[in-house]
Every structure is written in C-alpha cells, then in structure tokens.
Amino acid sequence: MAPAVLFLVFTYLMGVSRGSLNCPTGKLNPLQFHLVRQCQRAAADEALALENTSSLKECADLAHDMRGLALNYAPGGPKRRLNAFDQRSFGKQGDKEQRIRSRLSVFEQPGEFFNCHVLKCPQNNTFSGMVNDSRFDYYSLYGRPTVVRNYSCIPEVGLFVVYTQPSAYLNASLTCSNSSEFTGSLAHIASEHRTSLLAQWLVEFNRKSQSLAEGNVYLAYVGLAYNSSTSLSPLDFRNSQGESLQCFLYRAWDGGHPRVGGDLGNASCVALTPQGTWQTLNCDRELPFICEIHTARSTFGWEQSSSELDIGPNAVFECGRDRV
Template identity: 75%
Template sequence: MWSFLFLTIHIFVGITMGSLNCPTENSHPLKFHLVRQCQRASAHDALALENVSSLEECANLAQELRGLAINYAPGGPKRTINIFEARVSTNVTEKQKHIRSRLTVFEQPGEFFNCHVLQCPQNTSFSGMVNDSRFDYYSLYGRPTVLQNYSCVPEVGLFVVYTQPSGYLNASLKCTNSSEFTGSLAHIASESRTSSLAQWLLDFNKKTPSSVQPETNVFLAYVGLAYNRSTSLNPLDFRNSQQESLNCFLYRAWAVNHPRLGSELTNASCVALTPQGTWQTLNCDRELPFICEIHTAKTSNELDQPDSQLDIGKNAVLECDNY
C-alpha cells in the first residue's frame, strides 16, 4: 500500500515538474568560444588566477566562479615564450627591467598563471587586449555584438536597457527579434540577478542628473517574467522568456502587495523590476522601459568544426599559427 502511494506521488510530482518546464544542466549549455589567438585580456580585476592542466579545467573553474571570459595559455613548444616581448626586449632599459622585477605575481599574471578567469568579456573595441603569444582569449559570448550601448553586469551577463517605453509584448519582441544580438527580456529569478540589475538601474539613473533629463530615469523596467492563464498552471505560475516557471526557482523579490492578480489582470500579469530590487506586477499594456539580456553564443554539435567565433578583424594577430 505504502509503496503504491509513494509511486503515485513520485509520478505526480514528476509530471508536475515536467509541465513547469524547469531548466536542466542541458537546457542552456555554456561554452567558452575562442575569440582571439595570441592575445589576452587585461586580468586586473580577474575573479581567479590559477595554474591548471587543461583548457577544460580552466573553463570549469570559470563556470564555478561565474566568470564570463577567460585567458588560457595552452603551453607547448611554440607557446611558452611571449614572442612579442622578445621582439622589444632589446629596447628595454636596465631600469625598466628592475622595475618589472619588483612587481608581484598578481601584477604579472601572464608570467605566473596559465588560467585567468575574467568578470566580463571584451567589447567591440577590444581595448583591454594585450599581444601575448602564450595566451588565447575565450568568451561565453564569442565575438562581441555590434551593439554599442550594452553593459556587462560582472558575473551575471550582458544587458541593454531601452528607455523608450513600450508595452510588454512589444518589449519582448524587441529583445527576441533584434538584428544586433540574440536575446530576450532579462531573466531575474535569482538573488544575484535581481540585486545586480537593480543596482545597475540605480547607477543608470545617476548618470543623467534628474534636473537635466528626468524622463530618462528608470523607476520600473519590464523583465522576463509574466503570468498568462492560457499557459500557466496556477495564478502564481509566472514564466520567464524561455517559458520556465518561477516555481522552478527558490528566489522571490515581490514588493508589498505583489503579485497583484485582480480581475483587471486576469489574462496576463507582467513583471517589472524596481531600482530597490523588488518585483511588481502590472497590466501588460502599460508602457515602460525594459531590459534585454544578450544570450551567450550558441554551441556547435560538430566536434570537428572550427570555432566560428574566432575574430580575425582589426588588431587580431593573424600570424599566430606560425609561432
């Protein structure tokens, strides 16, 4: 009897969780894509500097620490010496050598560590890159998007805020149909995401004094969370842009008296983030600013296929394979 009851409950829970479309480890596979060869990004604010035995170990460490990019030195007979430094060594004075010798290992990560876990990827300018034939640079996002005004929230992701108000549906379409990036309305169902994006809104509002352009301040912004009775299982079954239920996640940040599910919000209830780090439900027709999240680059199922994210544009090291 008890075994039958347990089996029944187990099957019921499995069906329920399956219908919630909860994310799994394979739902959003992450891969660090090779972007620049024989170059490394600045590791000044690195999350970690380590010596590892393989690129896979470096990538696993980065995922554990929520790093968004890495520098990795593969080693080998052709990659143990920085050819760029060797070229200019004859011009280095004794004084410069002495100054460098006094730098700590953390001030010279390229000299002592073969894995640098980075908070954010490089933008389109690659302004933080250093020619170093020992290293290659990898990013979860592949080559930087052509969009100029996106922002990196360290250890969280890449986002862009649109201050031109829009209804929820149009905001969602703007994010998913953008010709400049692949994305969706921002996922916020974690403490780190909600608090980081809320702080980002506070900082965004501080950039433009309210006395100059008060209409550019963002006090509510649509994010990727909404309830729709045609797809949801119950009144609290809010879904993100990937149709994953909020019931799959432990974190909540509802403002006082929210979520509101009154008669005027029967068909759909859309969620906006406040700079104070709370969620509010609103009528989806209300026009608000909104936050898009830029998705990581897609992974390839072809093991033998070269990484299509390798950048050979301006300032890339074209002769790297010859080292």
C-alpha cells in the same frame, strides 16, 4: 493499493508536474566558452581568479564556478612557452625594464605566472583591452562581440541593454527577441544575485542619466509574466524561456504584489524597481525595459569552439601557424 505502488505513482505524477513547469537543466548543458582571439589575452587587472590549470576544460570549469564571463588560457607546448611579441629591450634599457618588473607582484603581471585568467566581463566591440601575447588565447561565453554598442556588462551576471523608450510588454519582448544587433530576450531576474545587481545597475543608470539631463528609469519590464494559456496557476509566472518561477527559490515581490485574480487579471507582467523589488502591472502599460544578450550557442566539444573566432581589426593573423 500497495505502498510501493502508491510511491511510484506519486513519483511519476511529481515528475510530470515538474516537467510541465519547464524547469531549466543548466547543469546538464553547461555554457561553453568559445575561442574568440588567438595569441592575444584580455587585461586581467581585475580578474576573478588567476590559477595554473592542467587543461582548458579545467580553466573553463573554474570560470563556471566563479561566474566568469570570459577567460584567457595559455595552452603551453614548445612553440607557445615564450611570447613572440615580447619587445623587451636589451642593454641598459632592458636592465631598467627588468628592475621595474621585479618590483611588481605576481598578480600585477599575471601573464608571467598563471596560465588561466578568469575574467568578470568579455571584451567589447573595440577589443581595446587586448594584449598581443602568443602564449595565450582568449575565450568568451558570448563568442564574437555583439554589434550593439550601448550594452552594459554586469560582472558575473551577463550583458544587458536598457531601452528608455516606453513600450507595452509584448512589444518590449519582441524588441529583445527580434533584434538585428544581438540574440536576446527580456532579462531573467529569478535569483537574488541577478535582481540585486540589475537594480544596482538601474540606480547607476539613473545617476548617469541625471548628469546627461535624460529621464530616469523607475520601473523597467523584465522577463517574467503570467500567461493564462501556459501558466498552471495564478502564481505561475514564466520567464522569456517559458520556465516557471516555481522552478526557482527566490522572490522579490514589492508590498501588495503580485496582484492576481478578479479585476486584476491583466496585471500579469512584471517590472523591476531600482530598489530591487518586483511589481505586477497591466501589460498594456508602456514602460522602459531591459534586454539580456544571450550567450553564443554551444557546440559539441572543445575542438569545435573556434566557430566564434574573430579575425577583425587588430587580430593576430599569423598566430595559427604557431599553434600546437
């Protein structure tokens, strides 16, 4: 067979093999920031980035690059150059406030100098960190806040819920995917960034649990398991979306893990330790587990991003009349 033909056959087989691994294609389907509140901005005291951008898309692209989970954006235009909610005083009181503001750096008053604020975390249920500012709109990857109240944000990673009530792996997976409070799955951990930050989160969770006289979490199920009906090899562990670990470069196996083959065939479910390592365990073993809250479903184009608009308590109802 000619070398060119051999090369084409090899390329085809490699494509089929990689396709069967169900590798993610995130670059082709980037996460979308959804409009959540109009004429309001979230506090940007610890923003990942403060910039002036020419468009919402440019601001969103920056947020993707910085791993931001939410953003404030001021679209500009004749009706949105001034903050209609600005209550600055006049006379002596106004002069005093002006002197105070003059001492602040541009980074201490981002709403005055930057139209794009990339944020580490989205607002929670209460929107307690919101400021009425008709120049800005607030966007989040998660759309409207989830109704669950005990979730945690890991900056630059996502939103998670830890369940301390031990459960077998299958039941843990079903609890995450069938929750009535959020759309989610067992946590994705196939990167150094995610594994290390989730492990640090478990350490902090245990520290808080000690002060509350609650039990610590030394092992927690996450979204990684071997399934003999879908996996292509003994090391072909799959996450909750069915994507193979072979699609990712990072591994954090603890010493002696993964345990595969022979009598250890059922040791095929993965748990995370607070030390940032992965262990394979019998899937029937009952353990705490970590659910990851999924981002809001993407729509087609920015013009439809208002599908997640929140009009709950403290929303600015009259803002829509002033939009340009």
